[in-house]
Amino acid sequence: MDETATQQQVIAVAARARAASIELAPLARGVKDRALLAMADALLAARADVLAANREDVAAGRSDGMAEQLLDRLALTEDRVAAMADGLRQLAALPDPVGEVVRGFVRPNGLQLSQVRVPLGVLAMVYEARPNVTVDAAGLAIKSGNCALLRGSASAIRSNRVLVSVLSEAAAKSGLPADCIQLVPGTDRSSVGHLLRARGLVDVVIPRGGAGLISYVVENSSVPVIETGIGNVHIYVDASADLAMAEEIVLNAKLSRPSVCNTAESLLVHRDVAAEFVPRIAAALREGGVQVHGDDAFAAEPGAAPATEEDWAREYLGLEIAARVVDSADEAIEHIRRWSTGHTEAIVTRNLETARRFVAQIDAAAVVVNASTRFVDGSEFGFGAEIGISTQKLHARGPMGLAELTSTKWVVYGDGQVR
Amino acid sequence: MDETATQQQVIAVAARARAASIELAPLARGVKDRALLAMADALLAARADVLAANREDVAAGRSDGMAEQLLDRLALTEDRVAAMADGLRQLAALPDPVGEVVRGFVRPNGLQLSQVRVPLGVLAMVYEARPNVTVDAAGLAIKSGNCALLRGSASAIRSNRVLVSVLSEAAAKSGLPADCIQLVPGTDRSSVGHLLRARGLVDVVIPRGGAGLISYVVENSSVPVIETGIGNVHIYVDASADLAMAEEIVLNAKLSRPSVCNTAESLLVHRDVAAEFVPRIAAALREGGVQVHGDDAFAAEPGAAPATEEDWAREYLGLEIAARVVDSADEAIEHIRRWSTGHTEAIVTRNLETARRFVAQIDAAAVVVNASTRFVDGSEFGFGAEIGISTQKLHARGPMGLAELTSTKWVVYGDGQVR
Numbered sequence: 001m002d003e004t005a006t007q008q009q010v011i012a013v014a015a016r017a018r019a020a021s022i023e024l025a026p027l028a029r030g031v032k033d034r035a036l037l038a039m040a041d042a043l044l045a046a047r048a049d050v051l052a053a054n055r056e057d058v059a060a061g062r063s064d065g066m067a068e069q070l071l072d073r074l075a076l077t078e079d080r081v082a083a084m085a086d087g088l089r090q091l092a093a094l095p096d097p098v099g100e101v102v103r104g105f106v107r108p109n110g111l112q113l114s115q116v117r118v119p120l121g122v123l124a125m126v127y128e129a130r131p132n133v134t135v136d137a138a139g140l141a142i143k144s145g146n147c148a149l150l151r152g153s154a155s156a157i158r159s160n161r162v163l164v165s166v167l168s169e170a171a172a173k174s175g176l177p178a179d180c181i182q183l184v185p186g187t188d189r190s191s192v193g194h195l196l197r198a199r200g201l202v203d204v205v206i207p208r209g210g211a212g213l214i215s216y217v218v219e220n221s222s223v224p225v226i227e228t229g230i231g232n233v234h235i236y237v238d239a240s241a242d243l244a245m246a247e248e249i250v251l252n253a254k255l256s257r258p259s260v261c262n263t264a265e266s267l268l269v270h271r272d273v274a275a276e277f278v279p280r281i282a283a284a285l286r287e288g289g290v291q292v293h294g295d296d297a298f299a300a301e302p303g304a305a306p307a308t309e310e311d312w313a314r315e316y317l318g319l320e321i322a323a324r325v326v327d328s329a330d331e332a333i334e335h336i337r338r339w340s341t342g343h344t345e346a347i348v349t350r351n352l353e354t355a356r357r358f359v360a361q362i363d364a365a366a367v368v369v370n371a372s373t374r375f376v377d378g379s380e381f382g383f384g385a386e387i388g389i390s391t392q393k394l395h396a397r398g399p400m401g402l403a404e405l406t407s408t409k410w411v412v413y414g415d416g417q418v419r
Numbered sequence: 420m421d422e423t424a425t426q427q428q429v430i431a432v433a434a435r436a437r438a439a440s441i442e443l444a445p446l447a448r449g450v451k452d453r454a455l456l457a458m459a460d461a462l463l464a465a466r467a468d469v470l471a472a473n474r475e476d477v478a479a480g481r482s483d484g485m486a487e488q489l490l491d492r493l494a495l496t497e498d499r500v501a502a503m504a505d506g507l508r509q510l511a512a513l514p515d516p517v518g519e520v521v522r523g524f525v526r527p528n529g530l531q532l533s534q535v536r537v538p539l540g541v542l543a544m545v546y547e548a549r550p551n552v553t554v555d556a557a558g559l560a561i562k563s564g565n566c567a568l569l570r571g572s573a574s575a576i577r578s579n580r581v582l583v584s585v586l587s588e589a590a591a592k593s594g595l596p597a598d599c600i601q602l603v604p605g606t607d608r609s610s611v612g613h614l615l616r617a618r619g620l621v622d623v624v625i626p627r628g629g630a631g632l633i634s635y636v637v638e639n640s641s642v643p644v645i646e647t648g649i650g651n652v653h654i655y656v657d658a659s660a661d662l663a664m665a666e667e668i669v670l671n672a673k674l675s676r677p678s679v680c681n682t683a684e685s686l687l688v689h690r691d692v693a694a695e696f697v698p699r700i701a702a703a704l705r706e707g708g709v710q711v712h713g714d715d716a717f718a719a720e721p722g723a724a725p726a727t728e729e730d731w732a733r734e735y736l737g738l739e740i741a742a743r744v745v746d747s748a749d750e751a752i753e754h755i756r757r758w759s760t761g762h763t764e765a766i767v768t769r770n771l772e773t774a775r776r777f778v779a780q781i782d783a784a785a786v787v788v789n790a791s792t793r794f795v796d797g798s799e800f801g802f803g804a805e806i807g808i809s810t811q812k813l814h815a816r817g818p819m820g821l822a823e824l825t826s827t828k829w830v831v832y833g834d835g836q837v838r
Contacts, residue, residue: 022780022782025782026779107799107800113800219641224812245835249837251837252837256837363441363828366831367828367829367830369830370832370834370836371831372838375836376831381829382524394539394645397826397828398534398827398829407812407813409785410800410817411788412787412794413789414787415790416668416789417794418668
């Protein structure tokens with residue numbers, strides 16, 4: 001497909017989404033919820049087709065030499081399809097963010113103001129591998145009254161084609177505009193590029209994937225972007241920490257699911273407890289299969305390797321961790337300030353003043369005191385659904401649920417006021 | 420100044436702002452308010468210097484052939500300086516947005532969550548002509564705990580240099596970091612370009628000025644942008660309108676201050692009241708010195724000119740208005756959807772259903788029923804201060820006060836919870 005043809009196709013898809021968004025925005029919750037339930041039913045009914053397409057994607061990935069870890073993310077099973085359908089049902093049960101009055105007041109001149117949540121309009125998602133994002137994003141978009149433009153990776157294209165066709169057909173049968181869920185044509189970066197320049201048609205682009213994808217989107221987009229997900233997550237174990245609690249938190253944060261963005265990637269230990277805690281946590285991590293990249297104190301432990309400058313910056317997303325000893329809470333804060341990606345940072349401490357200082361001085365989407373970093377997640381926060389975790393400061397920061405997929409509109413009622 | 424030197428200087432200024440922002444963010448309200456009052460005092464004390472520098476700017480502008488309207492915006496007087504100082508005092512009296520708990524709850528597992536307002540960090544303002552923006556933006560930034568990078572126009576450079584030097588000196592004497600208010604070096608677009616690429620140092624860029632400036636910033640920025648201000652504001656006079664009210668609202672919205680973004684630029688009149696209202700409003704507008712660019716009905720009035728396609732898109736910001744007759748409220752909504760810039764749109768009606776439909780179907784930062792569009796303004800909304808009116812959907816939409824200059828941070832307290 002030549003460049004101009006791709007561009008025209010991407011613009012055409014976006015223009016149809018824009019038109020559909022005008023029909024979708026005012027629909028009442030009941031209509032949207034019925035559509036979500038119908039989409040869940042349709043997904044289950046079509047699971048044979050979905051799984052067949054997915055097997056082709058997996059086979060193609062395998063013959064292209066895709067890594068096992070990525071193949072696992074790509075592969076669907078009966079259970080995974082059922083979980084995607086469940087996700088849609090759960091969305092139907094959540095309150096509608098649209099129409100919520102965020103603020104409202106009467107001015108001295110009698111003008112009545114209310115700031116009301118409204119859909120953003122057209123959301124574009126650019127993401128890698130996992131086909132469940134296709135279903136999650138479509139569901140979240142519809143519940144929040146937005147049209148979804150979905151641009152998954154080339155490796156999942158067969159799965160995504162079937163999923164989008166099943167979902168959009170079910171949505172249309174339930175009275176939603178047929179173009180409210182669309183796949184963006186093209187499988188190379190140029191089609192993403194056209195999407196990123198579609199100002200006026202696309203309201204926001206949300207990239208989900210590795211650092212390369214996210215920085216490509218940020219650097220090339222004139223459409224507003226919400227950055228998600230890069231997490232170089234630190235845990236600082238203070239001199240006053242309950243060391244049993246610290247051990248449990250570190251192990252949970254590293255081992256419970258090492259491939260996700262809220263997993264711990266760096267460990268900082270106060271010098272006063274290093275003699276006891278360094279060997280203890282190093283042994284436990286080793287037992288969990290974790291490779292430690294340490295400073296002198298940690299590198300002296302069995303199996304540990306010396307950390308390079310690069311290790312402090314790494315988001316391993318696997319069974320590795322960087323670890324060092326610090327002289328003070330202030331040194332820990334300095335280290336985190338230097339290397340943080342602004343996702344989640346944690347402290348384990350019993351000292352009130354240290355906890356408060358850490359919370360005040362660390363600049364991140366979430367600061368956690370005495371708990372696992374793995375709780376920084378939309379469903380753990382009680383949002384019921386999550387489109388990603390924003391690591392930027394504008395619009396949304398931290399786990400993004402339905403409210404974060406809306407804008408607001410000021411509605412002003414008067415009876416003839418003039419200035 | 421060569422290109423690389425400019426770039427290095429812009430980056431150096433931004434890096435100093437970033438460092439200062441870490442000191443500024445945690446300062447208590449009392450410290451910031453004392454600094455704002457000291458800045459107000461310093462401004463008044465230095466007014467002779469400010470006015471002298473401004474006279475040089477005005478003289479240079481005049482000899483460069485600057486339009487009278489722009490010269491008027493550039494020129495400062497004793498009164499205008501006093502008003503800028505008053506603005507700083509008013510900011511000191513407003514509540515501090517930083518630290519406000521936006522949401523807070525306890526999860527079933529006992530985790531305590533609160534979403535707390537925090538400063539964005541470093542705000543860059545890129546603006547044209549008016550030197551009062553320098554003082555307003557510096558004050559708003561400091562009150563909200565942010566450092567300000569100010570990039571005014573070349574024509575106001577002498578005024579801005581004196582203003583920034585007076586303000587930053589007063590801030591530093593009051594215990595704020597000296598680099599919390601800085602002028603961005605350079606007076607051509609390349610220095611703006613470097614600012615727009617300073618990701619990691621600058622948190623948000625807010626352009627204030629004409630459409631050309633705003634689109635340059637949007638197209639070239641990898642730093643997040645908040646778009647402000649372009650307002651092709653419509654007023655629709657419905658068949659059921661109180662025509663005396665409609666006349667008063669149209670005249671107020673067009674005449675009370677034609678150069679600002681919330682002034683009316685287009686008038687739509689329902690056919691059922693056209694025979695009475697078109698001659699009446701055309702005469703009143705003519706009397707107010709307003710040039711009407713009309714459809715057939717309006718163009719037939721004395722002094723009116725026929726509208727071209729371009730007129731429906733124009734933001735005149737002066738004594739001109741586009742005007743046409745529509746067959747229905749739906750046609751008015753269609754017209755507005757096509758030409759709206761998403762700023763403010765208004766209806767005059769007595770029909771409840773029409774009012775509700777207009778509010779639901781118009782996609783703009785503010786929708787006004789039976790009042791002048793001129794109320795869409797930070798101080799009229801009771802925000803006490805305003806940095807601009809956002810016409811984008813992300814982060815902030817409509818008048819932006821102090822809260823809109825903040826981000827949030829999730830603070831999570833536990834007692835050892837793991838997943």
